[in-house]
Amino acid sequence: MKALAGGYARARDVTHALDLLAQADGMGRVLAGGQSLIAAMNMRLSTGDMLVDISRIADLRGVAVEDGCLRIGALTRHADIGTDPLVATHAPLLVQAVHHIAHAAIRNRGTIGGSLAHADPAAEFPACVLALGGTIHLQGPEGVRQVAAEDFFVDVFETAIEEGEILTAITLPLLEAGERHVLIETARRSGDYALAGLCVVKRAAGHRVTAFSVGPRPVLAMAAMERLDAGDTAGAVDALRAEIDPPSDTQASAAYRRHLAGVLLTRALHDLTGETA
């Protein structure tokens, strides 16, 4: 099908983009990589949008270490994340994620900011940022604000971004000595959204586990984390299966997703320790 957009404007910088959104009478829609939005427009799931194309705002693209954090600009593309040396050093979880996201041509245009703002429950980056305890930076007519990943993902395709706001960057803690990351998922075909997936981060302070494609938003698996910190891997698998409430759909049943999540945790721990859990 063909898209019906209400209008298009290319933003020069963030201030201009915010002005454009403010002028759009509630119909404003940020266009970043377009790899979810244009697909939705072509399917007429979204019509009449006043598109604010932010894709050429150079300030929003790139990776840096700043104030003791890894800062990733919202427009940094999936393909760039996959090859960036700072990301490889400080957030290897994101590099692992890139290999599972869509296909090469889509990774050439899709952006991390778009992925977080879109908040598909099966997407990898939201679960990664939650597992790493990241912070999402927003800018709106009232100024800038920061939202912890724990508070950012609200529901299916719904985040803490308010009308008229733009996601500008993500910050993540720098990798500490001995820290380990594993992302693992099962999908029917390479590049498909996962049937279920997990991120496991092991730090001196303890484990952080997130699950994706098992509910309306990525889940921080607190009970499983608590069991892992206690050294009880079998208990962690049971706890994870108990604390998620996955949906049944044409791809997989809830029971299968719950089972799969436990299997993936066992495999992730194996990858993490080199031992059979």
Add this chain to the structure above:
Amino acid sequence: MTEAFRDRIDIALTVNGEAVEGRVPAGRHLIDFLRLDLGLTGSHASCEHGVCGACTIHVDGQAVRGCLMLAAQADGAEVWTLEGLTETGVIRDLQDAFVERNALQCGYCTPGMLASIKELLDMGGVPDRATIREHLSGNYCRCTGYEAIIDAVESVAKARAGEAAA
């Protein structure tokens, strides 16, 4: 409508090495602009939501989905479609290998396949079959069963590496 937003956008870009200008509706995707407005029907459109890869073209040196980019976003860009890639001869060896190995039947997927493969081959070296498969995972073919396509890519990669070494 406010002044800043437009429902028709003037664009100027290069397509297959030639300067092109156009005025496009805001919702027009790049592949329709190329096929319907410029008559460059070599690159195909099928699913129009990013799944099949038939619309894969090169924009500013990268393989992208022509159906997931607006024509308005291509202002100032350098675009290559199958016509241009054919005329310049840059994928002649690959096209010959496709014919030789029967790597196409109906040919619907072929323009997108070739554009995706060009990106992989341009990275240099000889990718293993798993890497080739992974790189082409977003290009659907309903006819060949893929094996012949992988064979063609592998043979061209090896031939090019041999030439580079010679």
